[in-house]
Amino acid sequence: xxxxxxxxxxxxxxxxxxxxxxxxxxxxxxxxxxxxxxxxxxxxxxxxxxxxxxxxxxxxxxxxxxxxxxxxxxxxxxxxxxxxxxxxxxxxxxxxxxxxxxxxxxxxxxxxxxxxxxxxxxxxxxxxxxxxxxxxxxxxxxxxxxxxxxxxxxxxxxxxxxxxxxxxxxxxxxxxxxxxxxxxxxxxxxxxxxxxxxxxxxxxxxxxxxxxxxxxxxxxxxxxxx
Amino acid sequence: xxxxxxxxxxxxxxxxxxxxxxxxxxxxxxxxxxxxxxxxxxxxxxxxxxxxxxxxxxxxxxxxxxxxxxxxxxxxxxxxxxxxxxxxxxxxxxxxxxxxxxxxxxxxxxxxxxxxxxxxxxxxxxxxxxxxxxxxxxxxxxxxxxxxxxxxxxxxxxxxxxxxxxxxxxxxxxxxxxxxxxxxxxxxxxxxxxxxxxxxxxxxxxxxxxxxxxxxxxxxxxxxxx
DNA sequence: CATCGATTTAAACAAGTGTTTAAAATGAGT
DNA sequence: ACTCATTTTAAACACTTGTTTAAATCGATG
Numbered sequence: 001x002x003x004x005x006x007x008x009x010x011x012x013x014x015x016x017x018x019x020x021x022x023x024x025x026x027x028x029x030x031x032x033x034x035x036x037x038x039x040x041x042x043x044x045x046x047x048x049x050x051x052x053x054x055x056x057x058x059x060x061x062x063x064x065x066x067x068x069x070x071x072x073x074x075x076x077x078x079x080x081x082x083x084x085x086x087x088x089x090x091x092x093x094x095x096x097x098x099x100x101x102x103x104x105x106x107x108x109x110x111x112x113x114x115x116x117x118x119x120x121x122x123x124x125x126x127x128x129x130x131x132x133x134x135x136x137x138x139x140x141x142x143x144x145x146x147x148x149x150x151x152x153x154x155x156x157x158x159x160x161x162x163x164x165x166x167x168x169x170x171x172x173x174x175x176x177x178x179x180x181x182x183x184x185x186x187x188x189x190x191x192x193x194x195x196x197x198x199x200x201x202x203x204x205x206x207x208x209x210x211x212x213x214x215x216x217x218x219x220x221x222x223x224x225x226x
Numbered sequence: 227x228x229x230x231x232x233x234x235x236x237x238x239x240x241x242x243x244x245x246x247x248x249x250x251x252x253x254x255x256x257x258x259x260x261x262x263x264x265x266x267x268x269x270x271x272x273x274x275x276x277x278x279x280x281x282x283x284x285x286x287x288x289x290x291x292x293x294x295x296x297x298x299x300x301x302x303x304x305x306x307x308x309x310x311x312x313x314x315x316x317x318x319x320x321x322x323x324x325x326x327x328x329x330x331x332x333x334x335x336x337x338x339x340x341x342x343x344x345x346x347x348x349x350x351x352x353x354x355x356x357x358x359x360x361x362x363x364x365x366x367x368x369x370x371x372x373x374x375x376x377x378x379x380x381x382x383x384x385x386x387x388x389x390x391x392x393x394x395x396x397x398x399x400x401x402x403x404x405x406x407x408x409x410x411x412x413x414x415x416x417x418x419x420x421x422x423x424x425x426x427x428x429x430x431x432x433x434x435x436x437x438x439x440x441x442x443x444x445x446x447x448x449x450x451x452x
Numbered sequence: 453c454a455t456c457g458a459t460t461t462a463a464a465c466a467a468g469t470g471t472t473t474a475a476a477a478t479g480a481g482t
Numbered sequence: 483a484c485t486c487a488t489t490t491t492a493a494a495c496a497c498t499t500g501t502t503t504a505a506a507t508c509g510a511t512g
Contacts, residue, residue: 174409206393
């Protein structure tokens, strides 16, 4: 104890010169961790795998982030912002007819949640967090999920002619979320029930169209005339 | 090697007397394993926990079932039959109006998948298998899921006036499954987005009603007149 | 060059996992 | 009572995990 070095919260002599890559080893660890966490989730990822991909020593994670969960927390906080504010929020807040906004957000969600490219990395992190929650889940929900859930309730409530906190409004939002989440969350099941299905971007667009049609049918029929 | 004892497939001198509980230690292991697997899933369950609950030695699992996966396979095969044939199939095959059958199967699925009682143990096993597939998943899908998926497609196809293997039919089945699975699979998310929600049986019935209404709205509107 | 804090390294640690081993106990058949 | 296959047991094994340690290296400052 009291060795003089404080792992995980060193005094912060960073940003010495040009404002760019300060402490590159730390950045490489974050980058490698994000990729592996997004691929396998928190529990199936080992600090040895992360260290190897980042060309760092096994102790690097503990030195720079305290422990594995500290590294994961930092990775997730960054990407939660990307999901919650940068990607979905602008789609939900654009000025357009509510039905069009709904269609677009369904398309965006399906493409990101089912995609495997670099742009969907934050969504894959969320996907794992949903399937196998970690102690960070509450924070993720607060930053990435609840704001969009609330906006979604406002949107669907407008379509229904009901307040955002009405039970029916919530259930409809869940019906839409459930349809969307089915494809990324139940994909191992789906792959065996319908082996021919290939989730190409075109196919994902057809699926998103269907989900929108399927949902709008109820929202229109149930609309309370104002 | 060649010790004369063949773990996992002993010669089967079982059923000596009354056809009831032959090899009670094996049965206790199966019972204990089913409970713990249903609660925590395959990977989070240790053979030590199972052995302790069954009042058996740590080596008992290996002796009677070869290895942990052998025990899990046997537990899952039993309960897959319960899910696939005993519980859902009769609901899907009853002679009634397709809409009523659909409503009833949605109710049954929601109650079982979200329940925590003894009757829903097989469904909790399936739930974990969906969220965290094991090498046994394919077998589970074949025995418990695909038959009902096919029956579901026939039912929804009849409501739509489309063949069971039409793309729209499949997408509609997925929309229904997604809405149902949302509550059990995304429950950690839901618990934080809507903390007041308590999944009582009455509430589950309201949810099932909503899912049925939500789905029927599209199925009726999209019906191809024959 | 010497100094000293920050970083990196190799090695070990402690805890947990599924599995195996060889001996002990069991119990029915002779 | 003895035999012998079956079952149970305690102990250890082999392996992986996250974490820690203490020494080595680095890098700017005096």
